[in-house]
Amino acid sequence: MTKSATILIVDDDPEIREIVHILLHREGFTVLEASDAATALLMLKSPVDLIILDIMMPGCSGLELCSQIRQTRTLPILFLSAKAQDTDKAEGFLRGGDDYLVKPFSSIELVSRIRALLRRCLIYQNPETAVKNEIRTGELYVNLDTGTVLLAGQKIVLTSIEYQVLRLLLQNRKKIFSARDIYERVWQEPFLPLSNNTVMVHIKNLRKKLEKDIGYPQYIRTAWGRGYYIE
Numbered sequence: 001m002t003k004s005a006t007i008l009i010v011d012d013d014p015e016i017r018e019i020v021h022i023l024l025h026r027e028g029f030t031v032l033e034a035s036d037a038a039t040a041l042l043m044l045k046s047p048v049d050l051i052i053l054d055i056m057m058p059g060c061s062g063l064e065l066c067s068q069i070r071q072t073r074t075l076p077i078l079f080l081s082a083k084a085q086d087t088d089k090a091e092g093f094l095r096g097g098d099d100y101l102v103k104p105f106s107s108i109e110l111v112s113r114i115r116a117l118l119r120r121c122l123i124y125q126n127p128e129t130a131v132k133n134e135i136r137t138g139e140l141y142v143n144l145d146t147g148t149v150l151l152a153g154q155k156i157v158l159t160s161i162e163y164q165v166l167r168l169l170l171q172n173r174k175k176i177f178s179a180r181d182i183y184e185r186v187w188q189e190p191f192l193p194l195s196n197n198t199v200m201v202h203i204k205n206l207r208k209k210l211e212k213d214i215g216y217p218q219y220i221r222t223a224w225g226r227g228y229y230i231e
Helices: 014-026 037-043 062-070 086-094 109-123 160-170 181-184 196-209
Strands: 008-009 029-036 050-053 077-082 099-102 133-137 142-143 148-151 222-223 227-230
Touching: 008 014, 008 037, 014 029, 029 037, 037 062, 050 062, 050 109, 062 077, 062 086, 077 086, 077 109, 086 099, 086 109, 086 196, 099 109, 109 160, 142 160, 160 181, 160 196, 160 227, 181 196, 181 227, 196 222
Parallel strands: 008 029, 008 050, 050 077, 077 099
Antiparallel strands: 133 142, 142 148, 222 227
8 A cells, every 4th residue: 555655745835746746656655735724624525544634834733724624534644844842743643644754754754654654544445454343432433444433323523543543442441551552562662751642642632532420431541650541
């Protein structure tokens, strides 16, 4: 999938778009470009496998665009931004981003992050890569063949990262996973200081989608000082 994947670059800076376009084209990807949110939404009517999204754009920001996309699409979204504060990155994850890379960036790191996101998305979407199984707990149902998640019979749309976190916890019921455990097993990257916040934000997003009251979670529970688990 990674060699034939179509990637949409959304950035109002033509130089950034050109640099990323040339880099990804050399890696064998099909590359599309959009300079604003409206153009990006039009391009998403055609098949796109991953979006590289800037935050600071005139009109509709990348954060706002990400929120709009997440209403209907689960494809991976990688923020590529000059905003480097932890709060900026946390906001990107809260809006539905899967990863965040700060400008200026290493071409090797950009490509490796893209390939990692595409691999995780492939596992989420393709039944043949999943364990032949289904899991039920309370009103939550997950079909590991298809990646379908239902809550009280209603389909829940998760990003590929959110699904992988949920699947990890469900397949290891009652086992407590620290933020480091979750990050290294789902993201498959070394754990860094910011990684803890990344995991916390994705857990928060999952709880918003699954829990009736995120203050008293029924499914994804916290073992204080140790990590997260599902009964």
